[in-house]
Amino acid sequence: DIQLTQSPSFLSASVGDRVTITCRASQGISSYLAWYQQKLGKAPKLLIYAASTLQSGVPSRFSGSGSGTEFTLTISSLQPEDFATYYCQQLSSYPFTFGPGTKVDIK
Amino acid sequence: EVQLLESGGGLVQPGGSLRLSCAASGFLFSRDSMSWVRQPPGKGLEWVSAISSDGGDPYYAESVKGRFTISRDNSKNTLFLQMNSLGAEDTAVYYCVKCRHSCQRENFQDWGQGTLVTVSS
Numbered sequence: 376d377i378q379l380t381q382s383p384s385f386l387s388a389s390v391g392d393r394v395t396i397t398c399r400a401s402q403g404i405s406s407y408l409a410w411y412q413q414k415l416g417k418a419p420k421l422l423i424y425a426a427s428t429l430q431s432g433v434p435s436r437f438s439g440s441g442s443g444t445e446f447t448l449t450i451s452s453l454q455p456e457d458f459a460t461y462y463c464q465q466l467s468s469y470p471f472t473f474g475p476g477t478k479v480d481i482k
Numbered sequence: 483e484v485q486l487l488e489s490g491g492g493l494v495q496p497g498g499s500l501r502l503s504c505a506a507s508g509f510l511f512s513r514d515s516m517s518w519v520r521q522p523p524g525k526g527l528e529w530v531s532a533i534s535s536d537g538g539d540p541y542y543a544e545s546v547k548g549r550f551t552i553s554r555d556n557s558k559n560t561l562f563l564q565m566n567s568l569g570a571e572d573t574a575v576y577y578c579v580k581c582r583h584s585c586q587r588e589n590f591q592d593w594g595q596g597t598l599v600t601v602s603s
Contacts, residue, residue, distance in 0.1 A: 376544075409589045411527075418577055418596055419519075419527065424589035462527055466587055469541045471517075471529040 377401055377465050381474040387482040394450040396477045398463035403443045407467040410439055410448045413476075414459045422461075423448065453479070484508040484592040486578045491597030498568050498601070504561040504578030504594060512536075512556040515581040517590060518563050520574035520599075530576070531563065532585045545571070568601045575599075 378401040388394050398408065406426040411419040421430045423439035426446055436451045450457055458481055463474040490502040502518070517532040531552040532541045540552050551564040561578055578594040 407587050411590070413527075418593040419590075420593070421589055421591055424582070430589075430591075464527075464529075464590070466585065466589065469532070469586065470543050471532070471585070473527040473529065476526045 376470055377404060377468065377472055379463055379465055379472050379474040381463060381477050383477060384475065385478045387480050388453050389482045390453055390455055392453045394453050394479060396448045396461055398446045398474050400444045400465055404465045404467035406442045407465060408446050409464045409466060411462045412459045413462065419462065484580060486580060486592060486594035488576065488578045488594045488597035491576065491599045493600045493602060494568055495603050496569055496601055499566045500568065500599060502563040502576055502597060506559045506561065511559040514583055515585045516554060516561045517579040517581055517585050518552065519577045519579055522574045570601050573599060573601045
């Protein structure tokens with residue numbers, strides 16, 4: 376199975392900050408990586424797929440990059456509604472796996 | 483607008499069974515693969531199972547293989563998850579997920595609101 380790690384697991388940031396979250400895969404997954412945002416008590420929401428494609432309706436301050444084994448999610452200017460937990464997911468092969476999550480909190 | 487409405491969750495005793503349903507609307511259900519994802523209270527996401535658009539090719543996480551069965555009724559736009567031999571480790575919110583066409587090499591495009599399954603005596 377392909378394992379995903381995320382770093383950091385927790386980060387504290389201020390509104391307006393640039394935030395970067397890293398996701399690493401235990402083996403190459405090409406660009407078959409997605410990012411999801413989950414707010415407390417809500418279902419996850421797709422942000423980015425194919426490593427760098429922005430899902431329709433997602434603000435352009437979110438961006439993704441990477442391929443192979445290393446990927447990043449960047450929020451260019453953190454907004455109050457962005458405080459949430461972020462998960463990466465590999466869809467290269469079954470079983471699909473999620474990273475452990477990165478919680479973004481208010482400083 | 484895509485809508486996925488899960489039902490069937492609740493409290494069940496260890497060793498018991500439960501059948502989850504997901505009523506889909508707002509898209510051509512028979513075209514897209516579907517999946518189930520679960521989240522134990524306070525923990526991360528775990529993919530459980532997936533099924534292709536025509537109901538063939540089911541896939542399962544190792545943790546549920548042999549106990550859970552995914553199925554779908556395209557005539558009723560409904561996805562199911564039959565869960566048997568439930569244990570405390572199966573306690574979680576279960577999400578119904580619509581994939582963008584296929585699940586593999588695509589994405590989990592839309593999510594239901596989830597249904598809570600609690601396994602306890």
